[in-house]
Amino acid sequence: MNTAPASVPEPAPAPDGAHRWLTDEEQRVWRSYLHATTLLEDHLDRQLQRDAGMPHIYYGLLVQLAEAPRRRLRMTELAMNAKITRSRLSHAIARLEKSGWVRREDCPSDRRGQFTVLTEEGYGVLRETAPGHVHAVRQALFERLSPEQQKSLGEIMQIVAEGLQPDEAGADLPWLR
Amino acid sequence: MNTAPASVPEPAPAPDGAHRWLTDEEQRVWRSYLHATTLLEDHLDRQLQRDAGMPHIYYGLLVQLAEAPRRRLRMTELAMNAKITRSRLSHAIARLEKSGWVRREDCPSDRRGQFTVLTEEGYGVLRETAPGHVHAVRQALFERLSPEQQKSLGEIMQIVAEGLQPDEAGADLPWLR
């Protein structure tokens, strides 16, 4: 959960600055980050498990489907949107299908492909539970931050995501890099 | 993963402001947040699984132990520090013990209690893998943010954590509230 603490022996200060520990201030920021993100994720997971009977990530899958044209997506696309592996998605969809919130359909143009379709029932669950979830997010996050902080948070998270992403934008334009 | 999307029917605008959707801007911030935190956690988990043979959370447990006096902590205290349940900790410690990085010791003053002690071997693993982990954190986060952004992130996460915590500071001083 944390980076190397003070009590872990410091590595020899590398000439080039590699292997540099975090400063005290960085350490504080990092621990706050871990602390807050852990608590928030736990909080939302419990909220949704209680009110919707599924973990946060599964809820996110239903949301993605609800937003998609004809409320359906190919497995691979859904997996990419949700930033999870296809394998994980397969298991998740199997579970959601068992709950009746989702249904599979063959893709006519590619016989390997599968669509996942949000059922009426799944849509209903979303409609019923979305307000509570939004409320939880609002209460835990937005109500506590000033407009400037919200803006700043957005920018920061944007930057971090871009740095970690396997190059989403321009991934199909490799010659630009 | 996401809050209610545009395509989920809006709840009747409650007079008191309950059940309010997120604004477009809030929505953007929230999705950036989810996106970034997911990617970062995945990134660090893989990094540590690869280089240290354990998930991020387990690494955090070792760090906590390394920082503690005599490199040992009671189960409950460790669980609270790491923000996980006692149950989860029990499993985790069992695994770390099997790996030889940690060892249990009875608490002399409370026969229900257990100490978890970081072994020399566990300490060694930490010493070897900490630099790589710090590097990953630095690279994914601090190198990409301006000093102002780092400061801002710290403040924001502090606020969020405080809002969610079962009242850590002052929990034993209830008369102050």
Added chain:
DNA sequence: GCCTGCTTCTTGAAACTTGAACAATCCGGG
């Protein structure tokens, strides 16, 4: 047509997490 390599999705086993239930112990009051 028929390889070869790639993509799509699924599967199975092992690892990890969750929540409830539990035994053992502590602690304060009567």
Added chain:
DNA sequence: CCCGGATTGTTCAAGTTTCAAGAAGCAGGC
């Protein structure tokens, strides 16, 4: 002393995630 309630840590079962492997279909070159 003894009881009831609280705390400590573990365990079980069910659910979720990961990783490696694999079946099936596509697509291009020959």
